[in-house]
Amino acid sequence: MTDQKATNVTWHEHKVTREDRQKLNGHRGAVLWFTGLSGCGKSTIANAVDQLLHEQGVHTFVLDGDNIRMGLNKNLGFSPEDRTENIRRIGEVAKLFADAATIVSTAFISPYKADRDMVRELLPAGEFVEILVQASLETCESRDPKGLYKKARAGEIPNFTGISAPYEAPENPEIVLDSDNKGIEELAREVIAWLKANDILPA
């Protein structure tokens, strides 16, 4: 901005930096990117991590189907282009939250390696934490809380990840969670321990 009329006050333009926001919040921002099959526990674990961190005074947020599919991405469908754009937008929003020194968890199947790698590239080094929620198809299908696998097996849902569309598991995720054999709280605590061991959160 140039000068203002009728004032002798000079405002020194300054933007609050990410470091300023980190100092206020007492921790860095980061994106906890949960990925895995439908029914693997992504959203439940992400919300458990969110809850446990919140109780410790950490500034958090969760992006999941509930607040993204009905909002920002309500004009996207399930074509390959739209799936990629879905993940891109989520990644860009997650980046903004990380800039705001928030630990933001995302819970989307995000089956394609290229899409997840695109999001990793958006973030500063160390702020993208890829978390594979590992569960066998058998486990996921046995849970099937919304009956989606049943519909997919019946051919009523095309391109269903794990049934009629591929899931490309991460090759080098920061964290792997064994959702076949461990409970929600135990897995959530594994994530938090990792964040402390890797200087995202104060130990």
Added chain:
Amino acid sequence: MTDQKATNVTWHEHKVTREDRQKLNGHRGAVLWFTGLSGCGKSTIANAVDQLLHEQGVHTFVLDGDNIRMGLNKNLGFSPEDRTENIRRIGEVAKLFADAATIVSTAFISPYKADRDMVRELLPAGEFVEILVQASLETCESRDPKGLYKKARAGEIPNFTGISAPYEAPENPEIVLDSDNKGIEELAREVIAWLKANDILPA
């Protein structure tokens, strides 16, 4: 989620609510939607409000051309449809930040009433604060830090708001700032006084 294998821990699923986040932050979330002509001072005032609030320990963020046009909305142009989609996405992201109990400021010309009203509809009552940054075209054109008005007058930029495209001023904005006659810091303090008088921030 249904039950987990091989564990006797039952996790009671619970999502951290907006009220929980408000309690942690010590204030509600809100969207401060600055609107006005190019050069009216939107971005500078938004950043001044952000800085002053941050210094008071308020959790804030700014969405502006710098972090939106190169990121989330980099695949949008300047067609009428793209302009509307630009504002819609910004509104949806601002809503997420407000849900996270953040005071988020947006600084976009947003010349169309229908687009701003669409964003207002997205937010809970009282959380959308429309701020008209009032400055005459003469003032804006005399500032013209990026030489945009000069180019627009020369016909090099089509559909330039105020020159070759309309600006639909808000009819009932929550706040009107007189950028013709007042300085940046004074205007920023007017916004903060309004937030305190209207229970967005503790008085």
